[in-house]
Amino acid sequence: MKKLKVVHYINNFFAGIGGEEKAGISPEERDGAVGPGMALAQALGEEAEIIATVVCGDSYFGENLASAEKDIVAIIRKHQPDLVFTGPAFNAGRYGVACGAVAKAVEEQLGIPAVTGMHEENPGVDMYRKDLYIIKTGHSAAGMKKTVTSMASLGLKRAQNQLVGPPEEEGYHVRGMRINYWAEKRASLRAVEMILKKVKGEAYQTEYPMPDFGRVEPMPPVLDFSKAKVAIVTSGGIVPTGNPDRIESSSATKYGIYDISGLDSMPADDYTSIHGGYDRTYALEDINRVVPLDVMRDLEREGIIGKLADYFISTTGTGTSVGSARAFAVDFSNKLLEDGVNAVILTST
Amino acid sequence: MKLEIGNIFIKDVQLGQETMINEGLLTINPELLAAKILEDERIKSARVELAKPGESVRITPVKDVMEPRVKVFGKGTVFPGVAANKVEQVGEGRTHVLKGTAVMTVGKIVGFQEGIVDMSGIGAEYTPFSKTLNICLVLEPMEGVETHAYETAAREAGLKVTQIIGEVGRNMTPDEVISYEHHPIPHLAAAYPHLPKIGYVCMLQSQGLLHDTYVYGVDAKKIIPTLMSPTEFMDGAVVSGNCVASCDKIPTYLHQNDPLIEDLYSKHGKELNFMGVIITNENVFMADKERSSDGVAKLAKMMGLDGVIISEEGYGNPDTDLMMNCRKVEAQGIKTVLVTDEFPGKDGKSESLTDAVKEADAVVSCGQGNLVITMPPMERLIGTLEDIETMIGGYEGSLKKDGSIEAEIQIIISATSAIGGNKLAARMY
Structure with a gap:
């Protein structure tokens, strides 16, 4: 060789x-x-x-x-x-x-x-x-x-x-990566053995120590919504028809920002859901069920909220790792801040 | 309660005129089965195809998998309360099983969440259904039939055909008979006073919108947690109606052959006292989650349990049900072990679950579903490759020109089902 x-x-x-x-x-x-x-x-x-x-x-x-x-x-x-x-x-x-x-x-x-x-x-x-x-x-x-x-x-x-x-x-430092392997016994048998040890107070080893997601401190409440700028962010996979950013239907690695200025309601012909984790029948019938533009415009007209942001932000939630979701949010939060957004409505599916 | 399971070992299956078993060779009549399916006006065409272990065959999109069984004596029929079967209590008497066979519903996709079964190659290593003789029902819905109606029709077609095939075993002498007994709680507790009293909490997928499970025909969204004899599962009291991500789908077959029930029974009376199964749901509303997890903890306490094993179906949203059940059961002073699969991203670097409680200190892993593999092309296809790239686990570019498929193992039926039938597991690297 x-x-x-x-x-x-x-x-x-x-x-x-x-x-x-x-x-x-x-x-x-x-x-x-x-x-x-x-x-x-x-x-x-x-x-x-x-x-x-x-x-x-x-x-x-x-x-x-x-x-x-x-x-x-x-x-x-x-x-x-x-x-x-x-x-x-x-x-x-x-x-x-x-x-x-x-x-x-x-x-x-x-x-x-x-x-x-x-x-x-x-x-x-x-x-x-x-x-x-x-x-x-x-x-x-x-x-x-x-x-x-x-x-x-x-x-x-x-x-x-x-x-x-x-x-x-x-002999390397644990990398923090979850990798598959074939165990000697099937999982059900390992579970039975583990519960017996736990009940008897004997030593056992969990196969997945709980993660620490960290706590996100809640923001102080918005005192006057009539002056607030509000944006819609969704993990419901709503994208313009044709999915220009090629967001995946599961395990998303990206998100999209889509213009809604000048729209009063989400047009069912121009938008779709590419989300692979739920039955989209009712979302496709009326996109506002996931991106509630129609009622947000009502609230805007009635002066209950100050202004709705000119865009919504969207990704697919299903199968998307917590790590990816966290990275998306860190990224687009900067834009939201730059654009003077005070509050976000998160819709999930 | 006593149920005898009489296994008739089926060594091969073929298509023919007469439906019969002869020395382990099962013959089925495809025209007869197709005609039965086509009695349903929602289905336009039905075809029966066979797939055997080791063959170069790819089956997709697979919806549900069922095991042919027949109730020989004792009350009721298999699959009570569904597919036009009367509702009658099952779990006692004798049931014959065509061991080694499985019926699969295949064909045009309902949601995104049907999966692949490869009968050879690397994909076959991940699914339990590469080891069964598969009788595939390839279905096509009538034009204009609404999605949910098609899902119901496909589900019922599978159950009906499975029952018809199971009927062949009625007058056979089984190759082996296994007896499962389940006694009233006070008797059980008294029978083995020194053994730990262990229960099994079986979380049924019930998020709705094509994520459903049926219990004696009742949509599991509408149940509150209840106690079941393990033998009821063996008679098909719990039926899958879900299209949840295919890797952690618990098809009807796995409810009939629940690995946790099998392994708890195997140690019953020796190392532990298996007290029964609590079924609960995984609804999306918080009030339902609170009510159901309260109910699980209450039942566990009323049964006097020392420990429970909690299984899960699906990921993401149901992680919260899993954690709430864990926390509330532990709060009763009852120990828990959780069985789950993991979704830490393709590189394995993210958190595997979307929710966590400190009480969850005993977890068994059924593997991580985001792992990407390439499954080689197969010589024969049962079903269609049309939707591979939009199925969960697939993505743009998954289907290669040569017919091989690069995808996350999420796309493989029951690769990581969190009732623990597989040896796949994940560990920290």
Whole structure:
């Protein structure tokens, strides 16, 4: 089998170029393995070869985030590697952030697998754990051999498209991703066994610890609706006929903003629902059942509300992950604020 | 209450003139079955096709799956109160099962929520119905028939045909007979005083708008929680009428063969005392959710339970019913285990549920439904691929030119059904 080509990213300290006083050096490259790359090369064995090492000072990286990342990615791209390692950074915070940023950029921009290593207290772990495989390390370089062995093993698996095992097997920080596997027993039997343990007060392990959604503090009430600007936001999948933004009928990854200025009521011919989670018969008969434009216009005319926003915002709720929904709202709330909207009516289906 | 289940093992199925079983070979007459279906004026055409395990066959859009059974003695018929059957209490006597077979209703989509059954390839690994001999009823509604009328017609066609096929087993000698007993609560409690008293809360999909379940013919939206003998499920007292996302659909077949009931029975009298099943609904109105979860907790307490297992059908809105049931049952000092599937997004990085309570500290996962897989093309298609891209789990570009399908496993029938029949599970990576 062809030897895999590896590029390694480290900081100036691990490259043997001074300490803090040299942390301002800009990205530069060296042939072959340098510093911890020697141990890493040994762990990789015959299957892979470190062809180049990129070195950058942590201060330089921190002070020139965008350009440093761009320059480092450009050097790595030039070598067309099959696999990239960054660090390990142990508990060095700025180094950890740099290792995470470089590894993430390599995966996203170059589509090349990258593996790094950090101690659990390194701020880079929380910043990048969902994006990256970060091997668990000790505080300091004393545990280098063990760390690079795990990094090499995981990196080779990824570069060779082999199945990556769970965190406790491979030694990486839990990424917070729910991944399927085939259990030995069916779920019903596991449930029966679990209830027996729980009832008897014996130890058991839940298969899904409850998430903490965080609490959204309610806004103070709108004191005078007659002066308020109100917008309609729906997860009922109402879109202009033809679905110009191609919003999915389930598991939506996007939302749309649609103009309703000049309309008194939702015209059934011009709008539709693409939502796959409910029987749309009654929504299609009268779109106002999901986007209640008709009654909102009445309220506007009667002066009960000040003004209705000129658009409504829409997505599909069914199957859409909480994470996507949260991201949509963070995004469009800025627009609502910019447009002076004081209150939103959320309709769901 | 005692119900004997007599399993007649069916090893193969074929189309022929006479409807009969001979040494494990089931023969059915497709014209006869189609004619029966066409008595319903809402249905324009009906065709019977067979699909067997391992074949290169794709069946879609599948609506419901049922198991042919017949009541040999004891009161009532299977599927009481639906499809023109009289309402009579079931769950006692003897019922014969054509084990290894399933009837599937297939054809033009009703909602978005019918799914795929592949008989081989990776898709087959995810559905329990790649392992059954499937008798597929491919239906087409009459022009102009309203959606809900078509759904009813398709559902009733499936139940009627399943009953007709089940009837073949009436005078057969079963290959095995399993006896299930269910005693009055005081007797049960006294019989095994030292074993933990365990109940099962079965949440029935009842969001409405093509998300329905029927209990003795009653729309589950209209029930308040009630107590059932597990044996009633085996006789088809609970029938699926829902088009909920196909991966966590609980088709009628799984109500007839509820894995939680099977596994609770298997340990009954040995490790636990299986006290019965509380059925409840998953209505969309808050008042209904409050009333039903109150009722579940009350019944659990009145039954003197030590612990309950709570199952779920669907995701999103019913997560709230699941959590309310959990919180209120735990508040009675009764332990709970929840069985659910997960929807954390394609990358698995989001929260898996849309609601959570701190009492839910014992959860069993039936897998995450957003996982994307590519199912290879199949040589034969039963049904139509017309709606693949708008079915739940599908998206624009799901159907490839070569006939393969890239989609979330949501699109596969019962891939993650939260009554726990599968080995699929999700874990934190």
